[in-house]
Amino acid sequence: MTPFLDALRQRLGEAGLLIGGDLSAYESDWRKRYPGRALAVARPASTAEVAAVLRLCQEHRVPVVPQGGNTGLVGGSTPDDSGGQLVLSLARMKRVRSIDAANASLTAEAGCVLADVQAAAAGAGLLFPLSLAAEGSCTLGGNLATNAGGTQVLRYGNARELCLGLEVVTAAGEVWQGLSGLRKDNTGYDLRDLFIGSEGTLGIITAATMKLYPQPRDRLTALAACASLDDAVALLGLARARAGDALTGFEVMSQASLALLARELPQLQQPLGAAAWTVLLELSDAESVEHARAAFEGLLGAAIEGGCVQDAAIAQSLQQALAFWHLRESIPLAQAQAGLNIKHDISLPVSAVSSFVAEMDAALAAYLPGIAVINFGHLGDGNLHYNVQAPAGVAPAEFLAAHEAAINAKVYDAVQRRGGSISAEHGIGRLKREELGRRKDPVALGLMRAIKKALDPQGLLNPGRLL
Ligand code: FAD
Structure with a gap:
């Protein structure tokens, strides 16, 4: 054992340091895209122990990769393959x-x-x-x-x-x-x-x-079928105008996303027929169950009358509401089952979402016939998960190797032209580091590097991620 690991063991005890054995749960990410090899896994149980680990890392110049639940999607929480990075898991600090x-x-x-x-x-x-x-x-x-x-x-x-x-x-x-x-x-x-x-x-x-x-008195969930993304945006405007702060969720799922769900997770019931876009809306009401239901029925009735919604279903029980949410939240799992894809977690002004999708769907279909776009996300925040899957019969790994860079360039150029962001919520990690270097304002990047240098002069905290 090296003097560093020896000192760590003394400070953290047996339960606080994993060396050798099967560390795979800490070494590979949720998508299995960034497998690595850890020097060891430190599992401190208190803030004082975290501080001791960092002092030892500083003294021995050992790089540290912090890790929580390891569900990140951009390769930020797993070690590289050098075998020299310490994973610092916070899993025991859960009080x-x-x-x-x-x-x-x-x-x-x-x-x-x-x-x-x-x-x-x-x-x-x-x-x-x-x-x-x-x-x-x-x-x-x-x-x-x-x-x-x-x-x-x-x-x-x-x-x-x-x-x-x-x-x-x-x-x-x-x-x-x-x-x-x-x-x-x-x-x-x-x-x-x-x-x-x-x-x-x-x-x-x-x-x-x-x-x-x-806690809201009641939460109601509905699915609404829309003929176009423009109609979904119109529904968002209507829901905001009528419900204000009571509107707590507004998610969209494209027809291809729900078809993928039907293929990969056929046990999940889909209450509405196929529609170009299915919106999941949630209203949280502070007044009463009756008030919530009347507000929701009024909103959906007005949307159907106005033509932006073709069909709708309001959940009749908590169980059904959870089932509606489960549909939306299972899309990443269905995608993971279908194989690696090219993920784009982007945000745009809501007013620009529809033109982005129209331009990009056409550009990608022309670039590679048969390409599958799985598009879903938090439309209320202008945040889409615009994910691109290989055409049928093409191995995902081959698809990514051959096309990821070209497809990213097309998508991110179109996002940037509309004043959007290349990372709405998943972060940068290793996946988008180069892209950030190319696309972020150079003054902002310079300031970020200066801050990094001031706070981590030896560059030991999560090196190679973000910057
Ligand atoms: P990890 O994956 O362990 O780490 C993420 C990053 O944070 C790494 O860079 C890591 O080094 C750093 N880190 C972790 N803990 C600490 C700490 N204590 N101190 C300093 N740095 C730390 N994200 C969203 O934003 N919205 C979504 O809707 C969403 N949906 C998801 C759905 C699925 C099915 C999956 C798998 C992921 C989803 N994510 C989503 C991404 C992910 O869940 C989030 O990024 C989450 O916040 C990561 O938390 P974690 O504890 O798993 O962090």
């Missing part, structure tokens, strides 16, 4: 430290699984609204490190908007105690916002104080 109901806030450790944070808030009669399909395994620390979005951004904002304060261990092993529950604090640079979305490249998030909200 909800406190809930302050009067302040509507909750403080939890970084390794807390998102569903457990939601459950703790619900246990106190409050709502923690961050919600995404990976919530059964992703962690609060990972959510903040990637500034996760998900299905409730429309109403509550992304992870950044939900965060009040952070506790962070710096590259030098110091602890920044910033767990403030304050909604107002103008005392200089906003360090919290600096660490959020930094993908483990500036410091290790060990705990966070998050905002909570009142």
